[in-house]
Amino acid sequence: GGGWVRQELAVCNMQPGLWKLAVLTALLHPVLPLEFQHHRYPEMVSALLQVQSECPFISRLYSIGRSAQGRHLYVLELSDNPGIHELLEPEFKYVGNMHGNEVLGRELLIQLAQFLCNEYNRRNPRITHLIHETRIHILPSMNPDGYEVAADQGSEANTYLTGRANARGVDLNRNFPDLHLAFQKLKDRNHHVSLDDNWREQTEQETYAVIRWMQSYNFVLSANLHGGAVVANYPFDKATEPIGRGSYRRIISTTPDHKLFQKLAKVYSYSHGWMHNGSNCGDYFPEGITNGASWYSLSRGMQDFNYLHTNCFEITLELSCKKFPPQHELQREWYGNREALLTFIEEIHKGIKGMVLDENNNGIPKAVISVSTINHDITSGIGGDYFRLLLPGKYMVTASAPGYKGQTVLVSVGAGEPTRVDFHLVPFLAAPSTSVPTISLPSTITSNVSLHRLNSRTTKKGPPVLRERRRTGRRFHGH
Secondary structure, three states: OHHHHHHHHHHHOOOHHHHHHHHHHHHHOOOOOOOOOOOOHHHHHHHHHHHHHHOOOOEEEEEEEEOOOOOEEEEEEEOOOOOOOOOOOOEEEEEEOOOOOOOHHHHHHHHHHHHHHHHHHOOOHHHHHHHHHOEEEEEOOOOHHHHHHHHHHHHHHOOOOOOOOOOOOOOHHHOOOOOHHHHHHOOOOOOOOOOOOOHHHHOOHHHHHHHHHHHHOOEEEEEEEEOOEEEEEEOOOOOOOOOOOOOOOOOOOOOOOHHHHHHHHHHHHHHOOOHHHOEEOOEEOHHHEEEHHHHOOOOOOHHHHHHHHOOOEEEEEEEEOOOOOOHHHHHHHHHHHHHHHHHHHHOOOOOEEEEEEOOOOOEOOOOEEEEOOEEEEEEOOOOOEEEEOOOOEEEEEEEEOOOEEOEEEEEEEOOOOOEEEEEEOEEHHHOOOOOOOOOOOOOEEEOOOOOOEEEEEOOOOOOOEEEEEOOOOOOOOOO
């Protein structure tokens, strides 16, 4: 094709020194071929290990637990400092194959890991920036036991239920604690809804492992990959009134971040090869998106749990009409989803972010970040950094923590990079008394300038110290 001709001409016109450098780079960083094939469990593990081998300085393979039959739930992390949370660097996750017979997400995430590794080694500026500025976690298969059952049947013989559940016959997307009732009862809290004391006994091993994973990392943005339709689905999944399955409805169950979730869903839909057309698989979803409850009500699902229990905003991506597409379709599906997978990750770098610090410039963990017009708060991480996804606009934002005087600022959020807002909280005992309400401004509010990233350096004598870092019919859909 024309692209190959242009590449060949560029190679021929290279100066001798550049040619030697290009050859040396290719030898040091051989291309990891994208595998357009179905991966059984050993093959999936081998593919992830190969990525780690080819990109050892930006990747880490770790397990968050085991399935009911003892298979590891492996996660591949891609970051410039794998294994370390860098202050002001957000955490992102993709989860695939929650339903064992919905396999496209599993294969796309393996391909995404291979692609990110290849392009980083090729010094692709977009991918380099993404990996340097984001900590990406990829869980290709949440239900490896169910996948093996579905794979035994094969793509042609697979039904809507074969391999959907885990080895104990439980649908993992109906297995998370239902926090809606507790959320409705809360009067003084609108986030991080607590779990019942016996929640562990109510969940499967795979669900338990994922919940503990969510609690261990301060995830900001996530997507859960399914099959059986082509649509980007956003919360809430659970309807406020009972409705059955069926055609598209205008009844919706909205979150306080409804418009933001719609925008996130549209980002994926319009970056996808054909999702935004809306007419796929015999369904019709305007702009290729839908509110979960508007499609059909679902209790104890994972995306609602993310929003109600953690800082993470998650949507569910239905990516193929066929739950187990034949192998020859995988390449087309990859090219249809590649740009959307990348663009969705980049959405994590929107809204506001910053540090919540005490009078000694130490980070304050679990400080509450509130936005005046949105009844859903988030909290700062262990080191005091926070990330709040927001649409462009002006917001009154407050940071508060037990024992400290809250601080409120007026923030302008643009459509590009996140606005940097640092809060410096003063203990109540040291706070000056006043009878006139005031708005305290933080020492750092930056919106339109380049920012240096901050790293934590743990000392033996105290909490993290900030240092500057420089760089160059009635059928089950997948949902």
